[in-house]
Amino acid sequence: MGLLTSGAIILGWQYLPDFATRGIIQLIKPRVSFPITQWHYRVIFSLVVLSYLLHNFFVATLGTPPSYYDLLKVTPEVDESGLKSAFRTFAKRNHPDRVGPDGAATFIAVRAGYEALMDPTKRWAYDRFGPDFLYCRDCTTHHDYLQWGLGQSLVFHVMAFLVLLIFSAIGYENNVSFWRYFIFFALAISEVCLILSPPLSSKETFPQNSHILSYIFPTQVPFQHILFLHEVFVFTTIALSRLAPVLFPEGAEEASISKLAQAVADRVKSIDSELYTQLQAELLSIQPSHSADESTGVPNAADADTMDTLTREMENMIIEGRLAHEGGDIAKERTEALRRHRTFSLPLSGPAREETPLLFASPRKELGARWPNPLAPARESTPQPGGSRTTMPGTYKAPTPELGYMRARSKSC
Numbered sequence: 001m002g003l004l005t006s007g008a009i010i011l012g013w014q015y016l017p018d019f020a021t022r023g024i025i026q027l028i029k030p031r032v033s034f035p036i037t038q039w040h041y042r043v044i045f046s047l048v049v050l051s052y053l054l055h056n057f058f059v060a061t062l063g064t065p066p067s068y069y070d071l072l073k074v075t076p077e078v079d080e081s082g083l084k085s086a087f088r089t090f091a092k093r094n095h096p097d098r099v100g101p102d103g104a105a106t107f108i109a110v111r112a113g114y115e116a117l118m119d120p121t122k123r124w125a126y127d128r129f130g131p132d133f134l135y136c137r138d139c140t141t142h143h144d145y146l147q148w149g150l151g152q153s154l155v156f157h158v159m160a161f162l163v164l165l166i167f168s169a170i171g172y173e174n175n176v177s178f179w180r181y182f183i184f185f186a187l188a189i190s191e192v193c194l195i196l197s198p199p200l201s202s203k204e205t206f207p208q209n210s211h212i213l214s215y216i217f218p219t220q221v222p223f224q225h226i227l228f229l230h231e232v233f234v235f236t237t238i239a240l241s242r243l244a245p246v247l248f249p250e251g252a253e254e255a256s257i258s259k260l261a262q263a264v265a266d267r268v269k270s271i272d273s274e275l276y277t278q279l280q281a282e283l284l285s286i287q288p289s290h291s292a293d294e295s296t297g298v299p300n301a302a303d304a305d306t307m308d309t310l311t312r313e314m315e316n317m318i319i320e321g322r323l324a325h326e327g328g329d330i331a332k333e334r335t336e337a338l339r340r341h342r343t344f345s346l347p348l349s350g351p352a353r354e355e356t357p358l359l360f361a362s363p364r365k366e367l368g369a370r371w372p373n374p375l376a377p378a379r380e381s382t383p384q385p386g387g388s389r390t391t392m393p394g395t396y397k398a399p400t401p402e403l404g405y406m407r408a409r410s411k412s413c
Contacts (some may be wrong), residue, residue, distance in 0.1 A: 009234075009238075013242060017049050025040075025041065045246050049243055050239075053235055064220065067221055068114065068131075071110050071113070072110065072113075074086045075218075076219070083117055083118060113126070121141065121145070127221045127222055128195050129145070129148075132152065133145060157191075164184060176241075176244045179240060180240055183233055183236055187229050187232075187233045194213075194225055195222065213228070
């Protein structure tokens with residue numbers, strides 16, 4: 001791949017996919033009934049990049065330099081006698097005396113290749129490293145050629161790895177960076193396997209076509225496969241760099257998380273608003289309807305009768321509490337009064353309900369009739385003969401039972 005060709009390929013990858021995608025959208029937009037969205041743009045762009053990638057693979061296949069086997073029109077599995085016969089046929093058709101000076105360079109190159117292929121060691125080196133192995137003047141054994149060839153391959157891989165690091169350092173690190181490095185190391189391992197594979201002309205137990213490229217390109221030798229893999233790595237890396245910003249735009253994951261967090265926050269806010277509304281409704285339901293003066297907004301003060309009633313009710317509640325916990329005859333009478341009150345307070349139906357009288361309206365009133373309230377203030381007694389009244393502290397007169405139930409409250413004369 002020459003410098004000019006490499007520059008043209010890079011420019012093509014930079015501009016052609018966008019230009020082709022916009023052209024396709026402009027072409028199909030008037031012919032469809034639905035609007036073209038960002039999703040459609042991504043799909044069309046991905047198809048364009050994939051098509052252009054396959055085109056580059058095809059061009060790379062056609063652009064692979066021919067081997068000596070191709071020039072001699074033989075397969076890589078040919079033996080020495082087949083090589084001799086093929087070279088004699090080639091020399092008859094392409095000798096400079098026959099084709100002129102224009103074919104001299106080709107004839108000299110094929111003759112050098114034929115001489116190299118006749119040597120098993122050089123043929124092994126040629127199959128793996130191509131015609132460049134001829135530059136190794138000091139190489140005589142397989143180990144020498146292997147050491148020299150691995151050094152030549154290492155140059156390409158070091159440069160490629162440095163380019164990947166530079167891309168990552170200047171901000172080209174994205175969601176497909178892992179796959180770029182994965183392809184790089186896969187390429188390196190594949191190249192080592194191709195270099196160390198047995199020669200196709202050997203009679204060893206290894207199968208002749210032991211890798212997938214030998215099935216796709218059966219007439220090519222390992223060094224041609226290696227050149228093709230180098231171009232595949234370059235094209236695939238560029239394609240991934242073009243696809244990544246479109247398929248995985250920057251901030252897409254952060255935007256998705258932010259959108260989800262906003263949805264959760266809105267839901268929590270809605271629940272909080274509902275709870276607040278329910279709480280306000282409960283508070284309003286138990287709030288008095290006229291708790292403040294509408295003109296001034298000042299809460300109304302309770303009148304004297306209300307405070308007196310509240311005070312007496314609180315005293316009665318204290319007395320009931322003491323009776324329930326102190327025990328004795330008074331507690332027994334209280335318990336009996338409560339039992340009778342529950343018995344005669346049960347709802348009845350039909351005539352029985354009308355005929356059944358309520359003997360005791362309240363157990364507290366029954367107790368108040370038998371035992372006076374010790375906390376109640378002294379009250380005047382009934383008039384005595386002679387017109388005088390005596391004051392009897394804690395003396396009460398049992399009231400007449402009233403129908404219905406009233407909150408425990410004693411009435412005195």
